[in-house]
Amino acid sequence: MSWDDMTDSACPIARALSVVGDRWTLLIMRELIMGNRRFDEIQAQTGMSSHLLSTRLKRLEADGIIERKLYCERPPRYEYERTAKGKDLDPVILLLRSWGMKHGGFGSKDEPAVRIVHRKSGTVVDADWRMPESGRKFTFDDVDSKVGKVFAKEREKKRAAFRAAKGLSD
């Protein structure tokens, strides 16, 4: 059975996985959530090859999960954004984060990679956090985020390594 067959399955989990069941895909979504919307920068942070990233972005666009916006005409340059359908994945990504915070081998004193505060309730979105308002779905649009020092350093290191490999200067 191939993954294309999964799109015909009666099982919604199989259909969801046929679209987003790929770690790279969810890492791309993480980058877009973090406001990192450009090809090179996404590549730098995920470590994907250009070919793989390009393929995944096209697939996500075809599936209506992200959309491409021109931000520079000459030369043509695009940014990627989550669509409403893409944002509907936010609760999945939030819970993956919670699971990773709990089971990812972090120490109790480790600073969170990103400190996230739910804007309306003012509560810190930690591993055990649950949406306080009923009747409303979680979206990363409703939070304020601050990247912690350790994760910021990791990201800066990746960015520098990527730019050095491409022969770019800052």
Place this chain on the structure above:
Amino acid sequence: MSWDDMTDSACPIARALSVVGDRWTLLIMRELIMGNRRFDEIQAQTGMSSHLLSTRLKRLEADGIIERKLYCERPPRYEYERTAKGKDLDPVILLLRSWGMKHGGFGSKDEPAVRIVHRKSGTVVDADWRMPESGRKFTFDDVDSKVGKVFAKEREKKRAAFRAAKGLSD
């Protein structure tokens, strides 16, 4: 960057994906949730090769997500079960299901693949469902499930095809 590097990332999403960021892995979890706990039966429903399934099960066991239990001594036969750490993925899988129900191309009159009822509240767990009791995490242990006709037929067909390919009779 390889996926092994992801386990060292400060980002809990990256760490979670390094363990479960694979569609096969989450499909295996789906089968265990459905009470399908044996190697051949999991293989029949997921369509994985023996080698791939075996590799994934070993990895999940090493990561403490599932455990293996002997159910037959001669010849030795094992069943697989979710550990507490594995059950902590239930909310992620529930929300993937919700997303798939909403965006997986189902018609409004399509019977759900599995009708799930939250035992304590008696509510049907549909695409919009949210845990009614606060302070408690969702787990599939707390629901009653009934496989719908279409999905049951799809599963029976896969099972029959698998058994025929292996030269087994029912």
